[in-house]
Amino acid sequence: MNPPKPSDAIPEAALPRLARYLRKLEQLEEEGLETVSSRRLADAVGTNPAQIRKDLSYFGGFGTRGVGYDTHLLVKELRRRLGLDRERRVIIIGAGKLGTALALYRGFAKQGFRLAAMFDADPRVVGSDRGAGPVLSIDELEDFLSAHEVHIAIITTPAEAAQEVIDRVAAAGVPAVLNFAPVRAVAGPGVALRQVDLSTELITLSFYLAGD
Amino acid sequence: MNPPKPSDAIPEAALPRLARYLRKLEQLEEEGLETVSSRRLADAVGTNPAQIRKDLSYFGGFGTRGVGYDTHLLVKELRRRLGLDRERRVIIIGAGKLGTALALYRGFAKQGFRLAAMFDADPRVVGSDRGAGPVLSIDELEDFLSAHEVHIAIITTPAEAAQEVIDRVAAAGVPAVLNFAPVRAVAGPGVALRQVDLSTELITLSFYLAGD
DNA sequence: ACCTGTGAAGCATTTCACAGCT
DNA sequence: AGCTGTGAAATGCTTCACAGGT
Numbered sequence: 001m002n003p004p005k006p007s008d009a010i011p012e013a014a015l016p017r018l019a020r021y022l023r024k025l026e027q028l029e030e031e032g033l034e035t036v037s038s039r040r041l042a043d044a045v046g047t048n049p050a051q052i053r054k055d056l057s058y059f060g061g062f063g064t065r066g067v068g069y070d071t072h073l074l075v076k077e078l079r080r081r082l083g084l085d086r087e088r089r090v091i092i093i094g095a096g097k098l099g100t101a102l103a104l105y106r107g108f109a110k111q112g113f114r115l116a117a118m119f120d121a122d123p124r125v126v127g128s129d130r131g132a133g134p135v136l137s138i139d140e141l142e143d144f145l146s147a148h149e150v151h152i153a154i155i156t157t158p159a160e161a162a163q164e165v166i167d168r169v170a171a172a173g174v175p176a177v178l179n180f181a182p183v184r185a186v187a188g189p190g191v192a193l194r195q196v197d198l199s200t201e202l203i204t205l206s207f208y209l210a211g212d
Numbered sequence: 213m214n215p216p217k218p219s220d221a222i223p224e225a226a227l228p229r230l231a232r233y234l235r236k237l238e239q240l241e242e243e244g245l246e247t248v249s250s251r252r253l254a255d256a257v258g259t260n261p262a263q264i265r266k267d268l269s270y271f272g273g274f275g276t277r278g279v280g281y282d283t284h285l286l287v288k289e290l291r292r293r294l295g296l297d298r299e300r301r302v303i304i305i306g307a308g309k310l311g312t313a314l315a316l317y318r319g320f321a322k323q324g325f326r327l328a329a330m331f332d333a334d335p336r337v338v339g340s341d342r343g344a345g346p347v348l349s350i351d352e353l354e355d356f357l358s359a360h361e362v363h364i365a366i367i368t369t370p371a372e373a374a375q376e377v378i379d380r381v382a383a384a385g386v387p388a389v390l391n392f393a394p395v396r397a398v399a400g401p402g403v404a405l406r407q408v409d410l411s412t413e414l415i416t417l418s419f420y421l422a423g424d
Numbered sequence: 425a426c427c428t429g430t431g432a433a434g435c436a437t438t439t440c441a442c443a444g445c446t
Numbered sequence: 447a448g449c450t451g452t453g454a455a456a457t458g459c460t461t462c463a464c465a466g467g468t
Contacts, residue, residue, distance in 0.1 A: 011459065019415035020396060037427065045396065049427090050461055057429055065428045066468035082415055083422035090414075097316055101309035107371075107394050107411050113418075152417055159319075176417040182319050184232060184257060192420040194413055199319050201406055202302075203231035203294055205364055205388040206325075208404040210295035223437060249449065261449090262439055269451055277450045278446040 010058040015082075017055055020045050022078045029071045037068035088113050089149060091174075093165050094156035095120035095128075095135045098180060102154060103131035116148055121161070138165075145172035155179045166193070222270040227294075229267055232257055234290045241283045249280035300325050301361060303386075305377050306368035307332035307340075307347045310392060314366060315343035328360055333373070350377075357384035364388045371395045378405070 024045050028036055038049035038056075056063065056074075059081045063069040079085050090108075092099045095118045102108075103115055115132040119141055126137045136144060144150075153169040155162050155177060162181035169177060176192040179185050187193040236257050240248055250261035250268075257264075268275065268286075271293045275281040291297050302320075304311045307330045314320075315327055327344040331353055338349045348356060356362075365381040367374050367389060374393035381389060388404040391397050399405040 013459065015416045015419055016409075016412045019412045022415070023411070039427085046398065048461075050463090053428060054430080054460075061429055063428050064468070065466070066426050068427065081419075081422065083418040083420075084415065088414075088418055088421070097309060097313035101313050102410065104309055105410060108414075111411060111415065113414055151421055152414065176421055178413055178417060184236075186258060192417050194417060196408060196410075196413060197228075198314065198317060198408075199235070199323060200228050200231045201390055201408060202300075202320075202325055202364065203234070203296065203323065204227045205390060205404050205406060206295040206300055207227055207293075208295075209300070209363055209388055210293065225437065251449085260439075262441090263437095265450060266438075266452080273451055275450050276446070277444070278448050280449065 014055045014058060017045075017047070017051070018059075018078060018082060021052065021055070022075065022082065022084075025071060025075050025078065029075055033071050035068045036071050036074070038063075040068070084112050086112065088151045089116040090114065090152045090154060091116050091144075091150050091169075092118045092132070092154045092156060093120075093138070093141070093169070094158075094161075094181075095122075095125050095130045096156060099154070099156035100130045102156065102180075113152070116150055117144060119144075121157075141165075141168060142172055145169065145174065150174050152176045152178060155181050155185075157181055159183045226267045226270060229257075229259070229263070230271075230290060230294060233264065233267070234287065234294065234296075237283060237287050237290065241287055245283050247280045248283050248286070250275075252280070296324050298324065300363045301328040302326065302364045302366060303329050303331065303356075303362050303381075304344070304366045304368060305331045305350070305353070305381070306370075306373075306393075307334075307337050307342045308368060311366070311368035312342045314368065314392075325364070328362060329356055331356075333369075353377075353380060354384055357381065357386065362386050364390060367391045367393050367397075369393055 021041060024041065038052040042049045042052050059077060062073060062077050090113050092103055092115065099118060103118060118130055118132045118135045119138045120126055120135050121138045125135055127134050153174045155165055157165055159181045162179060162183050163185050166177055166179065166185050166187055170187050170191045177187060179193065179195045182197055182199050185193065233253060236253065250264040254261045254264050271289060274285060274289055302325050304315055304327065311330060315330060320327065330342055330344045330347045331350045332338055332347050333350045337347055339346050365386045367377055369377055371393050374391060374395050375397050378389055378391065378397050378399055382399055382403045389399060391405065391407045394409055394411055396407065397405065
């Protein structure tokens with residue numbers, strides 16, 4: 001009867017934009033704006049209106065023709081669709097300078113991410129407080145993960161340790177990993193893995209300088 | 213989108229990959245591999261051979277048919293084309309936890325990036341040593357930039373300060389900026405700007421969790 | 425009059441497939 | 447035989463343009 005609809009998923013490329021729209025919308029909401037048009041939002045985030053409408057349409061049309069989008073509703077819907085309507089528990093593995101910097105990042109809690117624990121392998125660091133209560137030993141990782149549901153693991157270990165740690169959290173059922181260690185890690189299916197790589201960013205910039 | 217495009221020939225999207233190939237090739241070179249095929253490299257970095265050949269072809273064909281690529285030559289050419297065959301001077305603005313973590317990152321120097329100075333606005337931080345000699349006052353920024361050529365400015369200030377600082381370094385002639393502050397900054401033409409945004413990364417991961 | 429939602433056009437990037445060199 | 451380099455096809459993403467609702 002009904003032809004099978006090729007469920008056109010939301011393009012990977014749209015997600016970072018939707019996150020940006022949300023951040024701006026929350027700001028506009030705080031400023032008391034009740035309604036926002038795609039043009040208004042596009043100007044505010046530096047893109048074009050068609051892009052905004054297309055991106056929002058992946059989550060279903062919740063605008064009003066002739067008017068625009070209800071700011072509150074749009075924020076609420078975006079938060080829900082992006083999975084930000086519930087608390088997300090995060091752990092940081094690697095309590096060095098970078099891990100500590102991320103632990104202290106305030107924008108964290110603002111979007112519903114709660115830092116549940118930090119881990120480190122160095123006995124001199126274990127037990128100290130880096131912003132999320134006492135740093136736990138990496139030996140306690142599996143015990144902790146079987147006692148607490150954790151949604152995202154942030155990896156800020158040295159490069160050599162990263163892949164092993166990722167395998168361990170994945171095996172313990174953590175469904176998403178953000179890797180800051182400067183290696184290309186891999187994760188099995190069912191685990192979302194994103195990489196943030198300083199050296200790649202610097203090299204990309206370096207290319208645009210190449211003619212100096 | 214953001215950085216200027218000096219050469220239409222090479223897609224923006226290929227640059228991070230080329231940086232990754234380079235890192236892996238340097239590793240293979242150290243292991244004594246004289247020659248590498250696109251298939252071998254593809255397996256090592258987790259992509260397919262056609263992608264590798266296409267990407268390398270943007271820089272001109274320096275492989276040998278029937279054989280593969282000479283590892284040393286390929287490393288040398290990639291380094292040159294990516295602008296890594298000369299020293300790049302970098303400053304970090306914002307000597308907080310994140311700026312300090314980046315300053316201490318060892319992989320930095322390995323690719324020819326030299327940290328020339330760090331700046332901060334907080335008088336309690338100015339003068340202390342965070343890994344690149346004494347932290348300078350942000351008031352000295354313009355003086356420093358007119359006395360020293362700087363290729364890349366890394367911004368690790370609070371969100372509120374980022375845009376102003378970017379305007380200042382851009383006005384002083386710094387051609388590339390890497391922004392870690394959680395705001396979407398803008399830069400005029402002629403300034404390459406890249407953004408690294410923790411909160412966007414977390415939200416993107418959160419989306420893939422949305423059905424929990 | 426204004427603004428959304430969306431097919432379709434226009435671009436960009438990735439993958440295929442094979443000619444041509446070693 | 448093996449592998450690169452590359453047009454061409456396929457796929458994915460962005461922008462256009464307008465029908466349709468307020």
